[in-house]
């Protein structure tokens with residue numbers, strides 16, 4: 001704008017200069033003529049002078065008109081607006097901007113206001129938008145067509161990423177894809193997918209989508225079929241084992257089979273060791289690996305425990321009494337025993353037999369009230385259970401499962417029917433020797449007793465039961481008291497509270513047997 005005025009001004013100055021010089025030359029010429037023909041041509045000089053004055057007038061008029069023109073141009077100048085952009089991306093962060101505006105040689109952009117009218121950035125279309133600024137005699141308004149356009153393609157996002165590993169063991173299922181368009185929202189259901197196979201273990205999925213303004217988007221997912229299935233590892237023998245101090249630990253190993261590689265038992269790595277000369281808990285970790293490096297780990301826990309013979313050994317738990325009740329639960333005795341134990345806040349151990357639905361609640365109550373439910377056996381029949389090692393192991397695992405189902409409690413504590421010292425099993429020579437080792441290696445502990453109430457034998461009254469127990473308690477050891485809660489055993493029921501009172505008054509404390517309680521056992525006689 002400024003330059004236009006400058007050009008006009010320069011032209012004007014050049015014109016004035018030209019007129020001035022022309023006048024000067026003309027008057028010089030007139031003077032020379034005047035001097036050369038003074039007398040004869042006086043009249044013609046006058047005429048020439050008049051001619052010059054006429055020209056000057058015309059020039060002056062032109063100059064004045066030109067000046068007036070310049071002034072008018074200045075007064076009525078239209079502001080110059082420069083628009084960077086007349087189209088806006090719908091719903092984007094773009095918005096209407098004030099045009100760069102100059103007026104009277106200077107920038108007046110900050111004085112421009114926008115009248116938006118029905119302009120709506122969220123709907124595509126062409127809108128009339130008015131830009132207004134002040135001028136010398138009022139204001140100037142420019143109406144401009146502003147387009148709201150949609151040129152952005154939808155955005156495709158792939159759940160699980162563009163590089164996807166697919167387990168060979170599963171059928172490929174779409175991990176998830178979404179297409180979101182700024183204007184049209186979720187276009188996921190408009191995605192067209194095409195599968196392109198590359199090889200047996202590789203393929204691509206192409207995703208294509210377009211919005212209603214023909215903006216297209218495309219993404220490709222590369223899928224590699226991999227072996228990510230680890231071998232199946234199985235421990236031979238028990239997961240939780242117990243070994244008596246000094247006995248040899250028999251490492252039974254593990255086997256492993258992989259879906260792709262077959263038997264990978266030879267690749268199993270075993271870590272850890274067992275020191276059977278020291279009491280403690282040891283772990284052995286088995287790791288099976290397939291050719292693709294998929295791993296399965298399993299751990300075996302081996303407890304090295306000590307065994308205390310019933311009559312002389314000290315467990316380090318002096319003056320402790322373990323009340324144990326065999327052959328229950330019974331509906332008429334066990335609940336009353338539980339009442340007394342509850343009243344005296346004493347925890348005991350119940351070596352139970354199989355129970356019917358009616359007595360299941362009693363077993364649950366024993367667990368709920370914090371006692372130990374231990375295994376005597378599904379059956380108590382000596383001929384059946386000591387027929388073979390398998391028969392015996394079945395007899396305890398059957399009850400163990402039942403207790404687990406009833407209460408959720410997994411019992412690993414047993415008492416052999418007849419005790420480990422029994423001779424009733426002699427029809428099967430050596431079975432108790434074999435079983436006492438086997439149950440321990442299978443993760444169980446077993447308990448005999450060192451205080452016998454004789455309530456299943458010679459004791460006929462509660463006084464006799466009371467005397468049999470209290471007279472045999474010893475302060476120098478853990479006392480495992482054998483009693484019975486079979487049906488109708490009122491003599492033990494009636495002696496129980498007195499036995500507890502006597503014990504508490506004489507400095508004994510009561511505990512229940514746990515998997516960590518050192519075993520108190522008899523000498524094996526078969």
Ligand code: ZN
Pocket residue numbers: 326327376380417418
């Ligand atoms: Zn029994």
